[in-house]
Amino acid sequence: MLNLFGLARIRVIEKEIAREYQKREMRCPIHLSIGQEAIPVGVSKSLNTKDYIVSTHRCHAHYIAKGGSIQKLISELYGKEDGACKGIGGSMHLHDKSINHLCSIPIVGGSIPIGVGIGYALKLKNKKNVSVIYFGDAATEEGVFFESLHFAALKKLPVIFVCEDNKYSVYTSINARQGNRSLKKIVESLNIKFINTLNNNVNDIEQKTLQARSYAISNGPVFIYSKTYRHLEHCGPNNDDDLKYRPKKEIDYWLKRDPIIIEIQKLKKIKRFNENKYLDFCNSVRKEIITSFVNAKKSKPFTFSKLSKLEYAK
Amino acid sequence: MPNKNNLFTDAISDAFVQSMQKNKNVIIMGEGVTDPKGIFNTTCEALKRFGPQRVIETPVSENAMTGIQIGMSLLGKKSIFIHARVDFSLLAFDQLINNASKWHFMYGGTMNIPIVIRLIIGRGWGQGPQHSQSLESVFSHFPGLKVVVPSTAHDCKGLMISSIFDKNPVVFIEHRWLHNYSSNYSKKFYKISLNDSIGLKKKGKDLTILSSSIMLIESLKVEKILKKFGISLEILDLRVLRPLNLKKLFTSIKKTKNFLFVDNGWKSFGVGSEIFANILEKKLILKNTPVRLACKNFPTPSSHYLNKDYYVTVKDICLEVCKILSVKKSTQKKIIIQCDKILSKVPHDLPDLNFKGPF
Ligand SMILES: Cc1ncc(C[n+]2csc(CCOP(=O)(O)OP(=O)(O)O)c2C)c(N)n1
Numbered sequence: 056m057l058n059l060f061g062l063a064r065i066r067v068i069e070k071e072i073a074r075e076y077q078k079r080e081m082r083c084p085i086h087l088s089i090g091q092e093a094i095p096v097g098v099s100k101s102l103n104t105k106d107y108i109v110s111t112h113r114c115h116a117h118y119i120a121k122g123g124s125i126q127k128l129i130s131e132l133y134g135k136e137d138g139a140c141k142g143i144g145g146s147m148h149l150h151d152k153s154i155n156h157l158c159s160i161p162i163v164g165g166s167i168p169i170g171v172g173i174g175y176a177l178k179l180k181n182k183k184n185v186s187v188i189y190f191g192d193a194a195t196e197e198g199v200f201f202e203s204l205h206f207a208a209l210k211k212l213p214v215i216f217v218c219e220d221n222k223y224s225v226y227t228s229i230n231a232r233q234g235n236r237s238l239k240k241i242v243e244s245l246n247i248k249f250i251n252t253l254n255n256n257v258n259d260i261e262q263k264t265l266q267a268r269s270y271a272i273s274n275g276p277v278f279i280y281s282k283t284y285r286h287l288e289h290c291g292p293n294n295d296d297d298l299k300y301r302p303k304k305e306i307d308y309w310l311k312r313d314p315i316i317i318e319i320q321k322l323k324k325i326k327r328f329n330e331n332k333y334l335d336f337c338n339s340v341r342k343e344i345i346t347s348f349v350n351a352k353k354s355k356p357f358t359f360s361k362l363s364k365l366e367y368a369k
Numbered sequence: 370m371p372n373k374n375n376l377f378t379d380a381i382s383d384a385f386v387q388s389m390q391k392n393k394n395v396i397i398m399g400e401g402v403t404d405p406k407g408i409f410n411t412t413c414e415a416l417k418r419f420g421p422q423r424v425i426e427t428p429v430s431e432n433a434m435t436g437i438q439i440g441m442s443l444l445g446k447k448s449i450f451i452h453a454r455v456d457f458s459l460l461a462f463d464q465l466i467n468n469a470s471k472w473h474f475m476y477g478g479t480m481n482i483p484i485v486i487r488l489i490i491g492r493g494w495g496q497g498p499q500h501s502q503s504l505e506s507v508f509s510h511f512p513g514l515k516v517v518v519p520s521t522a523h524d525c526k527g528l529m530i531s532s533i534f535d536k537n538p539v540v541f542i543e544h545r546w547l548h549n550y551s552s553n554y555s556k557k558f559y560k561i562s563l564n565d566s567i568g569l570k571k572k573g574k575d576l577t578i579l580s581s582s583i584m585l586i587e588s589l590k591v592e593k594i595l596k597k598f599g600i601s602l603e604i605l606d607l608r609v610l611r612p613l614n615l616k617k618l619f620t621s622i623k624k625t626k627n628f629l630f631v632d633n634g635w636k637s638f639g640v641g642s643e644i645f646a647n648i649l650e651k652k653l654i655l656k657n658t659p660v661r662l663a664c665k666n667f668p669t670p671s672s673h674y675l676n677k678d679y680y681v682t683v684k685d686i687c688l689e690v691c692k693i694l695s696v697k698k699s700t701q702k703k704i705i706i707q708c709d710k711i712l713s714k715v716p717h718d719l720p721d722l723n724f725k726g727p728f
């Protein structure tokens with residue numbers, strides 16, 4: 056049930072954040088990953104702890120799946136000194152150097168070249184590790200996306216590009232933004248291996264990332280493309296289906312293919328699903344996160360007068 | 370005549386080679402860094418000694434390459450990325466401004482980005498609107514960046530070495546026309562602090578001129594001319610724009626009580642604007658109204674017919690000094706004759722008579 060636990064851990068944390076957020080004490084935007092957990096769980100599971108990841112505005116799941124400190128995440132949302140960025144970066148800059156999650160950047164496409172740079176340094180240092188770059192479907196419309204893939208391919212870098220296609224950029228559908236172009240052709244035209252995955256299927260994503268990882272280290276960049284769907288609004292703790300920018304049929308389709316449902320169905324089929332264990336696990340995560348809320352509320356904010364000293368590294 | 374081994378470009382080359390010797394993580398990247406001209410002969414020696422693994426040719430992808438620099442620096446690589454013109458670096462503004470400049474701050478001091486962005490300001494031989502912008506004031510606006518604008522070979526080498534070993538992103542802006550100037554500099558490995566914005570280039574008592582880069586060189590020529598007429602100028606070199614430390618300027622103005630600023634770029638929202646604001650805030654009392662000289666307030670026209678009066682010349686500076694100090698008309702006439710003589714020696718769109726490029 057390891058994969059199920061991986062998914063559930065993120066789901067519970069995100070749901071608790073959404074619930075607690077209503078109190079308006081976490082005063083920063085949140086881009087929740089509910090519905091999109093399969094990709095980071097599958098990817099992280101096939102990574103070595105010394106592999107690197109970089110992420111975007113929607114970074115919670117990437118961070119949690121890689122093993123980032125929950126307290127640092129929660130305290131950051133509360134704007135406190137013990138947060139990942141001392142409360143200075145906020146929810147969209149999660150990182151934890153101790154697990155090699157080096158940055159999250161909310162400028163669409165902004166972390167893609169950073170991840171390529173990490174891959175280049177790994178290659179120059181002869182390290183047998185990969186740099187994983189998470190980004191959404193909209194990032195593939197940016198110029199820097201092309202430039203970055205181009206360079207990674209040119210230098211055959213140990214980089215795995217992970218495109219999480221949730222079909223939307225805020226309220227705008229991919230059809231309106233991309234027409235019927237083929238991302239696969241674009242990627243392959245740069246001599247980058249393109250791998251499609253089964254939607255929201257954590258096992259499939261894990262297996263494909265494992266292949267991608269060894270390919271990337273010996274041959275060069277791989278592009279993992281994975282369709283998924285977010286359950287809640289683009290930014291914030293609520294459901295916004297009343298706005299009707301996403302067709303009801305589409306929503307229903309994806310809710311039935313929720314990664315947790317898929318995983319439970321699979322476990323049931325092979326008679327490996329233990330409901331009590333599952334519920335116990337969810338409860339233990341809930342306890343952990345509630346403790347984090349309590350701690351975060353108690354901790355202090357960073358000192359304003361020390362901010363100017365952070366302009367430069369000494 | 371330039372001395373063969375003491376050129377401004379030799380100083381840069383020296384700084385690269387010695388820094389790369391000191392630390393194996395130092396690398397050079399850019400478009401053309403391995404080509405036969407080696408960025409005005411500043412990367413050839415490094416390439417010869419350290420090879421293409423450390424002097425790295427890149428695709429023409431400015432924004433991604435800057436992000437790649439940042440990513441590499443997170444794993445300990447110290448890279449210098451070279452843009453043969455300042456103008457090209459505008460394509461990298463997202464990575465430079467949104468990421469590099471605020472990384473240390475934004476991530477709560479957990480990381481820092483020790484990179485150098487080396488930019489060259491073009492001028493002359495029809496460079497035109499998109500190959501000759503002096504944008505140092507733009508870069509200086511952003512917290513977290515350091516901005517260095519050297520004017521002599523000696524300063525250039527020491528400042529470049531400091532920039533390479535600084536823990537922060539440094540924008541290093543040099544003027545193409547400085548390249549063929551020679552001046553003595555030590556062949557040793559030395560640093561000049563980036564916390565010391567101003568270098569005192571000439572002591573004087575009547576008026577303080579502050580300027581940077583090629584305009585500092587022009588100001589030094591002016592000092593020489595006016596000395597013959599009994600006018601004593603104090604020439605200060607504003608070589609680090611950020612962090613800005615104007616102590617030496619304030620001391621100088623308190624002594625001379627007259628001030629002229631000569632800008633490399635445009636006047637509005639320019640470097641001079643910042644300097645004047647600081648002087649105001651310091652409540653310094655001047656004898657005469659201070660003046661800013663700058664390029665005309667429009668983009669650089671390409672035609673040599675049209676850019677003749679675009680840049681500030683030694684004559685403009687001399688006349689302005691005369692105005693501020695109310696120099697006698699008869700003396701002014703003699704000064705103008707001197708200036709015209711100097712200006713007529715070299716066409717206005719060339720740094721020197723022998724100049725044939727590369728541009
Ligand atoms: C350069 C840039 N342009 C626009 C935005 C505004 N913006 C924030 S999130 C977002 C949607 C990005 O969509 P996608 O990359 O698919 O990620 P998702 O939110 O779907 O996970 C946009 C357009 C931005 N942050 N950065």
Ligand SMILES: [Mg+2]
Pocket residue numbers: 191192193219220221222223224225
């Ligand atoms: Mg999307």
